[in-house]
Every structure is written in structure tokens, then in C-alpha cells.
Amino acid sequence: MIDRTPAKNGQLALLLEVAGTPKPGNVDRHREYDDLRFEQFLAGAVGAVHGLNLAADPETGVGHAFERAIAGMSNQQAGNTQFGALLAVVPLVRAAATDRLTPESVTTVVDETTVADAVGFYTAFDHVDVAVGDPPPETDALDVRRGSGAAPELRRRDLTLGDVMAESAPVDGVAAEWVNGFERSFGAAAWLQAADGPIYRRTSEVYLRLLAEEIDTFVVTRNGAETAEEVKNRAAAVLDGVEDAESLAEEFVSRDINPGTTADLTAAALYIALEEGLVI
């Protein structure tokens, strides 16, 4: 056996995430949208690998590596397939490539980010449309939708990528992972390792457990807090055997409910599990 590099594990984590089924509200092996297809996630994972290789290279800033990963990922018609998943995976790849992957080592990666990394992160938004909420007026100059146009303001305020994530953490579940040592992702990786059977089923179970554990911030942004609370409770009902995951998947698709942040954390958990030796 040849060991998979951190970058290859990153690519494989993206692929295993989208293959996991059922994942109510997200694209998976069995479900897709006309304008967001399974095959576009495959192309997104293929395109991301150059950025993932840069993420493994300590000479490259993680912000630039992320921006390159998004540029490559977006090389398909759907545009944004794995923005959040890559935002979660890139610092983990850096930690795995430069140290043993632990909550502490990824926290070091976050703590060492620079203003240039923040500029890289904002520049990534030039490549894709990402659904985000309106920022409060006082931070409008740092609206991520400004993309690389926000660079002067980032430099003026001397904000690192870690600072930017700390700002977003209350409203973005991936940013929250950046500031808490990827606590939920590491926990979910342990669930993946402890479970049996095909990875696509374990991925589904871990996704549902994450969804039942905390409200999905992407659902809050797109559908409101009340719907996000309902989604959390419905996922818990599936785990309790009261609801059926396949039916819930159909319903979420029909209601345009997409717990994308939970899918992103699932990709992060898969990545950590692969680094820890998950056998495929």
C-alpha cells in the first residue's frame, strides 16, 4: 500500500462526502438538482487538487491555497459545489502535512494565518457565488461578496484569516470550527471510525448526527432560524427511528432546504478519519 498524501486525502474526503447517502437536503449518490449535479461535485473535487497540494506546502499561505482550490473547484457549470468543504479541509491539510493532525496543530495553523491569507480567502469569492447573509452596516466594507475588493480594508484593519473566521464564527458553522480547534469535526471523525459498514452509510449517519446536534448555519442564512431548528429536530427524529431519512431527503429537496454547513463538517470529519487511517 502507498500512503495517500494529505492533499489526496483531501480530494478523497470531498468525493466520499458527496457519495454519502442519504444526506437529507444535500446532493448525494441518489439525489441531485438540475443545476447542481453529482457529476459537478466530481469535477469540483478533480479541480480542487492543485489548491490542496498548495495547502500541503508550508511555503504557500493557506489563504492562497484555499483561493486556488476554489478556482479549480469552480471549473464546472454549477459554480459553488464545495466552497465550505474546502474551507474546512484546507487548514486540516496544512496541519496534517506539517505536523500530526490534532485540534492543537490545526489551531496553530489558524493562529499563524496572516492578512495575506485573509486576502486570499476574500479573493476566493471572486470565483463563485456563495449564499451569505447581509453583514451589519458597520462591517459592510468586509462583506465577503466584495471578494478581492475588500483587500484594502483587510490591510487597513490588519485582519488575519483567523480574525476573519473569529468574526464569522457566531453565524457560520465552518468558521466556528476554525476557532474551536475543529472540535465537532474531530468528534464526528471518531464516530466514522467507530461505525461499521460501507463508508457511504457511515457518512450518512455522521451527517445526521451532526445535523441533530446543532442548527445548520447555512439553513439559517437561506431559510431562517425557525426552519433550521425544525431541520435539527427532524434529523434527531430520524436517529430516533421516528422519521425515515429517505423521505426526509425528498422533502428537504422539495422545500429547497440545504444543510450545506453540516455537509462541510462531514467532509472535514471524513478528512480527519482518513488521516487517522480510515480504511477504504
Next chain:
Amino acid sequence: MIDRTPAKNGQLALLLEVAGTPKPGNVDRHREYDDLRFEQFLAGAVGAVHGLNLAADPETGVGHAFERAIAGMSNQQAGNTQFGALLAVVPLVRAAATDRLTPESVTTVVDETTVADAVGFYTAFDHVDVAVGDPPPETDALDVRRGSGAAPELRRRDLTLGDVMAESAPVDGVAAEWVNGFERSFGAAAWLQAADGPIYRRTSEVYLRLLAEEIDTFVVTRNGAETAEEVKNRAAAVLDGVEDAESLAEEFVSRDINPGTTADLTAAALYIALEEGLVI
């Protein structure tokens, strides 16, 4: 948009092939075997990329590139997931990376192969078990199952990889493509381009058309000529609307019928179509 490199298109072709459904008798988005899972094809495609990069590098022999692709592909528990697909795709990647991809340019790649390339091809068998038929006694020294052990005999007989493929062409549909300028693969690529809709459905249709067009040599090897003829006729019946592809897929899985060569040609067709601009 960033253009995908030939190597990345090679990786994407492997992923799109396995995602295509229904493909009666092969692993796809909806079907797998306990010992041959969808996720293992994903890992196979991730692992193959180093070899595909070498295939795009004119300084590297195609035989060695193929052997490295197989070594990387086999880095998952199932072992052989995409041996034949890579055998079909590697010379196409070389042709695309060094010239415009045409039947003529890939024929040049084949004609320029060396004895060292043949050794590389045989060495690839050291990494995986591939189902092959017994060779006639007079060529026993060149049984592919000897792997790199066949190297002295290859050198003694001065056989290039093109020569080896010409020997196998009558009993192996992928080898036949090597000697005929990938005629069926280019034809199937045109079908892919002419069709509409999601790629996974077009892939299914192209697979069925290839299967109905000629007997699958892998089915001949594993199940005999009579079964291979039946498989061909049943695929034609699906295309004629007389049989249902999903039911046929269930039946072939239960009867352990695996038209793997046709899946390999489907991967080659996807690769050619991607190089010709198939939009994902």
C-alpha cells in the same frame, strides 16, 4: 474557467464512468458488491492521478506511467477497480498532452512504445489480481500473471507494448482499441457529445450501446462466449425498449456477470469527450 489538464480529465473520466447508472453488471452510483464498492472506485481515481500526470509527461514511458497509475489506484481494499480503464486512458492522455487527440495521434503513441513500456505494463500486474484467461502453452512465458517476472522474456523477444497489445487484441477489447486507433472509443465519445441531459444518463446509454455492439471480452473470459453473446443481445433489447436496464442490472449482479471491458471503453469515451470539450 481554468482548462482541465489531460491528467485531470483522465481522473474525471474514471469518476464519471463509475457514476454512470444504470450500467448493468458494473458498479455504479446505485449498485456495488460487498467486496467492490463505489467508494473504492473513488479512492482508485484519487490514487491514479500521479500515474496520469506521468502519462502526460513525454519524458516518461507510457508503460511506466501505467504501472504507477495502477500502483496508486490499487491503494484501497478492493485491489483492481480501474485496471482496464487506465489501460485505455493512459495512451489517450499521452496523445492529448503531446498532440491533438485523434485516432492518428494515439496510434503514434502506440507505435512509439518500447520494450521498456511492455515491462512496465507487465509490472503493473504485480499490484493487482486481474482476471485473465490462460494463454496458449507456447506463450506461457508471457502470461501477464507473471508480472515483472516476464521482463527477461519480453526483452529476449524484443516485444514492445504495442506488440503485446496486438497479441492480446483478439481476446481483449481494450487491447483491440490500442491496435485500431481507439475506433470504438472515439465513436462512443461522439455519442456522448450528441446526447442530452445529465452525464450519468448519457454514460449509461453509451455503455449500453457499446455492450450491444460487440461481445464483452471480459465476460467471455469469466463467463464464456455463450453468456457474452446473451449479454450483447440483452443490451440490444434494452436499447429496443424490450427490456428494462434496472432489472437487467439486478440480474447481472446476481449472476456475477461483469462486462468490465465495456466499462473500460466507456471511460475511454468519456475521456475523449472531455478532451473534445464535454461540459460538466
